[in-house]
Amino acid sequence: xxxxxxxxxxxxxxxxxxxxxxxxxxxxxxxxxxxxxxxxxxxxxxxxxxxxxxxxxxxxxxxxxxxxxxxxxxxxxxxxxxxxxxxxxxxxxxxxxxxxxxxxxxxxxxxxxxxxxxxxxxxxxxxxxxxxxxxxxxxxxxxxxxxxxxxxxxxxxxxxxxxxxxxxxxxxxxxxxxxxxxxxxxxxxxxxxxxxxxxxxxxxxxxxxxxxxxxxxxxxxxxxxxxxxxxxxxxxxxxxxxxxxxxxxxxxxxxxxxxxxxxxxxxxxxxxxxxxxxxxxxxxxxxxxxxxxxxxxxxxxxxxxxxxxxxxxxxxxxxxxxxxxxxxxxxxxxxxxxxxxxxxxxxxxxxxxxxxxxxxxxxxxxxxxxxxxxxxxxxxxxxxxxxxxxxxxxxxxxxxxxxxxxxxxxx
Numbered sequence: 001x002x003x004x005x006x007x008x009x010x011x012x013x014x015x016x017x018x019x020x021x022x023x024x025x026x027x028x029x030x031x032x033x034x035x036x037x038x039x040x041x042x043x044x045x046x047x048x049x050x051x052x053x054x055x056x057x058x059x060x061x062x063x064x065x066x067x068x069x070x071x072x073x074x075x076x077x078x079x080x081x082x083x084x085x086x087x088x089x090x091x092x093x094x095x096x097x098x099x100x101x102x103x104x105x106x107x108x109x110x111x112x113x114x115x116x117x118x119x120x121x122x123x124x125x126x127x128x129x130x131x132x133x134x135x136x137x138x139x140x141x142x143x144x145x146x147x148x149x150x151x152x153x154x155x156x157x158x159x160x161x162x163x164x165x166x167x168x169x170x171x172x173x174x175x176x177x178x179x180x181x182x183x184x185x186x187x188x189x190x191x192x193x194x195x196x197x198x199x200x201x202x203x204x205x206x207x208x209x210x211x212x213x214x215x216x217x218x219x220x221x222x223x224x225x226x227x228x229x230x231x232x233x234x235x236x237x238x239x240x241x242x243x244x245x246x247x248x249x250x251x252x253x254x255x256x257x258x259x260x261x262x263x264x265x266x267x268x269x270x271x272x273x274x275x276x277x278x279x280x281x282x283x284x285x286x287x288x289x290x291x292x293x294x295x296x297x298x299x300x301x302x303x304x305x306x307x308x309x310x311x312x313x314x315x316x317x318x319x320x321x322x323x324x325x326x327x328x329x330x331x332x333x334x335x336x337x338x339x340x341x342x343x344x345x346x347x348x349x350x351x352x353x354x355x356x357x358x359x360x361x362x363x364x365x366x367x368x369x370x371x372x373x374x375x376x377x378x379x380x381x382x383x384x385x386x387x388x389x390x391x392x393x394x395x396x397x398x399x400x401x402x403x404x405x406x407x408x409x410x411x
Contacts, residue, residue, distance in 0.1 A: 002261070002262035002263055002264075003262075004262075004290055004293045004294060004297070005258035005259060005262055005289075005293070006258055006286045006287075006289035006290035006293060007286055007290075008283060008286035008287040008289075008290055011052040011053065012053075012286075013053050013056060014050075014053065014254065014258070014282070014286055015257070015258035016253065016254055016257040016258050017050075017053065017057065018238050018250045018251065018253050018254040018257075018282075019238040019239050019250035019251070019254075020050065020054060020057070023054060023233055023235070024054075024057055024058075024061065026231070026233075027041070027057075027058050027061055028061055030206070030231070031061065031062060031065050031067065031163065031165075032065075034163050034204045034206065035158070035163070035201075035202035035203060035204040036202065038196045038202070038203075038204075038205075038206070039206070039230075039231050040192065040196075040206055040207040040208065040209075040229055040230045040231065041058075041206075041207075041208040041209070041230060041231050041232075041233055042209055042210075042215065042216070042219065042226075042230035042231070042232050042233065043055070043208065043209070043210040043211075043233045043235060044172075044210070044211060044212065044213050044215050044216055044232075044233070044234055044235070045212075045213070045234060045235030045236060046212070046213070046391075046392055046393065046394050047212065047283075047392055047393045047394070048281065048282060048283030048284075048324075048393070048394065049235045049236060049237060049281070049282055049283075049394070050235060050282045051169070051210045051211070051235055052169055052210070054210075054233075054235065055071070055167050055169055055208070055210055058165070058167060058208060059071060059167060062163070062165050065163070066162055067162060067163040067164065067165050067204075068095050068098040068099075068157065068162060068163070068164040068165070069164075069165055069167065070091045070094055070095050070164065070165070070166045070167065071166075071167040071168075071169070072087065072091060072166075072167075072168055072169070073168075073169045073170045074168050074169065074170050074171050074173050074174045074211075075170065075173055076173045076174075078173075078174055078184060079173075079174060079175060079176075079177055079182060079184060080182060080184070081142055081182050081183065081184050081187070084142075084174075084184035084187070084188075085119050085120060085142060085145075085146075085184075086120060088119070088146060088188070089116050089119040089120050089149070091166065092112075092116045092119075092146075092149045092150065092153055093113065093116050095153050095156075095157075095164050095166075096109060096112045096113055096116065096152075096153060096156060098164075099156045099157070099160055099162075102160055105156055105159055105160060108152070108155055108156050108159060109156065111152055112149065112152035112153055112155070112156055115145075115148045115149040115151075115152045116149045116152075118145050118148065118149070119142075119145045119146060119149060142183070142184070142187040143183075143186065143187040143190040143191055143194075144194075146187055146188065146190075146191035147190065147191040147194035147195060150191050150192065150194075150195040150205060151194065151195050151198060151203065153205060154195050154198065154203025154204065154205045155201070155203065157203065157204050157205065158201045158202070158203055158204060162204070163204035163205070163206065164204065164205050164206070165205075165206040165207075165208060166205070166206070166207050166208065167208045167210070168207070168208065168209045168210065169210045169211070170210075170211055171209035171210055171211040171215050172211030172212040172213070172214045172215040172218060172379065173211070174188075174218070175218040175221070175222070176218075176221065176222050183222070185218060185219070185222040185223075186222045186223055188207075189219070189222055189223045189226065189229065190223065192205070192207045192229070193223075193229065209230075212379055212382065212392050213382040213384075213390075213392065214376070214379060214382045214383075214392075217382075217383060237251070237279055237280035237281050237282065237394065238250045238251035238254055238275070238280040238281075238282055238285065239251060239280065240275055240276060240279075240280050248268050248271065248272065249272060249275060249280075250280075251272075251275035251276075251280035251285060252268060252271035252272045252274075252275045253271075254275075254282065254285050254286075254289075255270075255271040255274060255275065255285060255288075255289050256268065256271050258289065259289070259293060259304070262293070263302065264293055264296045264297060264301065264302055264303065264304060265302065265303050265304070266289070266292075266293075266303075266304045267303050267304060267305045267306075269305065269306055270292075270304050270305045270306045270308070270309050271304075273306055273309060274288045274289075274292070274309060277313075278395070279394065279395065281394045281395065283324070284320065284394075284395075287316065287319070287320055287324075288309075288313075288316055291312060291315070291316040291319070292304045292308060292309060292312055292316075295308055295311075295312045296308060321399060321402075321403060324393070325393065325396060325399040325403070326403075328380065328393055328396065329399070329400065329403075329404065331378065331380075332374075332375065332378065332380055333374070335371060336371050336374055336375050336378075336380070337404070338371075339356070339368065339371040339372065339375065340375070340380070340400055340404075341400060341404050341405070341406045341407075342356060342359050342360070342406055342411070343356050343389075343397075344396075344397045344398075344400035344401045344404075344406070345359075345401065345405065345406040346359070347397075348397060349390055349391055349394070349395065349396070349397045349398070350384060350388060350389060350390035350391075350397075351388070351389055351390075352387055352388050352389075353368065353369065353372060353387045353388075353389065354387060356368060356372075359411055360411055361411055362411060372389060375389075376389075379392050380392065
């Protein structure tokens with residue numbers, strides 16, 4: 001018997017990558033047009049929509065064109081300039097070493113490594129780019145040193161006839177901290193601006209940042225006019241409408257195609273029903289596909305239909321609640337759990353802060369805003385627009401309404 005084809009694991013590439021053809025075509029075009037047209041990418045979306053999977057596809061596409069690929073998951077620790085500088089210097093050095101076997105690049109190789117060394121040598125502790133606590137010129141020094149090294153990397157790449165792409169995932173965790181005079185994100189953006197302003201020669205270096213929706217606000221706060229620096233890819237759920245009449249939707253195809261050669265087919269009606277119930281959310285599609293395939297296998301069925309889905313749905317939803325949603329809710333402090341309960345009771349997957357405040361008699365507007373700010377910082381929610389917030393996990397509001405409904409004493 002064939003193995004279960006569905007893969008709902010974290011960052012796991014699905015057996016059939018549905019509804020991402022346009023993003024991959026655009027990326028292929030960006031690679032093809034470099035360095036004459038230099039483009040960077042800002043990839044954002046909710047948890048589990050496939051951002052990391054798409055980054056893996058970007059990596060494969062770049063390597064097919066013989067680009068040097070540098071990939072890193074950013075973390076909140078890198079918001080400190082010292083840690084950030086060490087990490088990025090390591091990435092730049094990795095890029096440089098990719099060209100070390102080319103004899104004609106020996107001089108450029110040496111100067112590039114020297115530029116990277118300037119990022120981390122000769123300052124306090126031998127590894128810091130700081131010039132002293134509270135010094136206002138720290139960020140400019142970091143940015144300029146990063147830019148110098150990145151430009152050297154670009155010259156190596158141009159001479160070798162190759163490109164270098166930096167793929168940074170979880171980029172929403174990187175942000176500036178003006179009160180602490182820490183500006184790692186500004187330095188990163190500024191370095192790429194300087195490198196991509198070079199025109200003799202044009203330097204084939206590309207930046208791709210991927211993360212949750214707060215990434216957008218962090219970039220805007222770090223540098224004005226970031227919309228000019230990035231091409232935007234906002235990754236959403238899989239389409240629930242077919243590309244052509246009579247065909248399955250892209251979301252349903254993510255269920256139908258993986259099972260095609262396993263001896264257990266996924267009937268279209270059942271696939272469309274599952275897709276609609278989870279609103280085309282990629283992770284949930286894989287989770288339901290896995291559970292339904294196992295159920296069909298255990299019952300010696302050769303098809304997954306709406307009846308099997310109806311008998312299995314509650315069990316799968318309970319598993320998702322426990323594995324995907326529960327810890328997100330419990331990770332919030334108790335006072336902020338109350339905020340989540342009251343916000344969810346307003347209905348839908350987003351809420352207005354004014355409508356939330358109107359529900360409370362025990363809290364003033366300032367306390368409610370402070371709670372929202374903590375939930376923003378912990379990435380439970382993100383700001384859609386002024387005064388409007390949404391959950392970073394799809395269908396999280398629905399979960400809270402089901403499992404933690406608002407109680408009379410909440411207000």
